Amino acid sequence: xxxxxxxxxxxxxxxxxxxxxxxxLPFGGGTLIEATVGGALEAGLRVIVVVRPxxxxxxxxxxxxxxxxxxxxxxxxxxxxxxxxxRLVSAQRFFFIPADMPFVCGITYRTLAAIDADGPVIPTSxxxxxxxxxxxxxxxPAIASLPDEVPLKTLIAASRPTxxxxxxxxxxxxxxxxxxxxxxxxxxxxxxx
Numbered sequence: 751x752x753x754x755x756x757x758x759x760x761x762x763x764x765x766x767x768x769x770x771x772x773x774x775l776p777f778g779g780g781t782l783i784e785a786t787v788g789g790a791l792e793a794g795l796r797v798i799v800v801v802r803p804x805x806x807x808x809x810x811x812x813x814x815x816x817x818x819x820x821x822x823x824x825x826x827x828x829x830x831x832x833x834x835x836x837r838l839v840s841a842q843r844f845f846f847i848p849a850d851m852p853f854v855c856g857i858t859y860r861t862l863a864a865i866d867a868d869g870p871v872i873p874t875s876x877x878x879x880x881x882x883x884x885x886x887x888x889x890x891p892a893i894a895s896l897p898d899e900v901p902l903k904t905l906i907a908a909s910r911p912t913x914x915x916x917x918x919x920x921x922x923x924x925x926x927x928x929x930x931x932x933x934x935x936x937x938x939x940x941x942x943x
Contacts, residue, residue: 757790758835761849762824785852792856800831847882853920869910873921880921
């Protein structure tokens with residue numbers, strides 16, 4: 751699968767709700783960012799991580815396991831980070847996922863990648879949409895030219911998406927607050943999966 755799909759991990763957020771840089775918090779024997787990237791690596795994906803311009807720590811943590819792209823203006827939002835990463839996407843399709851979703855494991859990526867669809871593939875759990883989202887690389891020009899005020903979900907909705915209901919709620923579970931982090935640590939016993 752590694753030649754068919756890349757994975758963009760969006761790690762340029764400011765962690766405002768957490769009150770500290772959450773991506774370096776201990777998680778599953780490493781850090782939260784390592785756990786999120788680990789799920790994609792487990793699936794054999796080539797990983798591209800988008801970071802803030804001043805962030806050198808993620809590159810040090812991940813080493814050769816991922817390509818690092820810097821978003822020079824992360825305050826413009828997640829779409830600006832995705833656009834920065836798309837310059838490195840070389841596969842026919844690519845996933846994108848926020849960096850604070852450490853519970854998504856390799857089997858989830860493999861399940862979604864096995865879906866034969868021309869448009870985006872979006873996981874759902876209990877009818878709620880989640881991540882990682884799988885996009886055809888043919889949509890890269892449309893993403894690049896999407897006006898900043900138009901949400902990416904508008905383009906996705908117009909591109910014949912396929913929704914895949916999964917029993918696993920990891921596709922919904924991000925970690926935004928100290929309470930969510932504490933609950934995740936309690937539920938996993940310190941393990942990422």
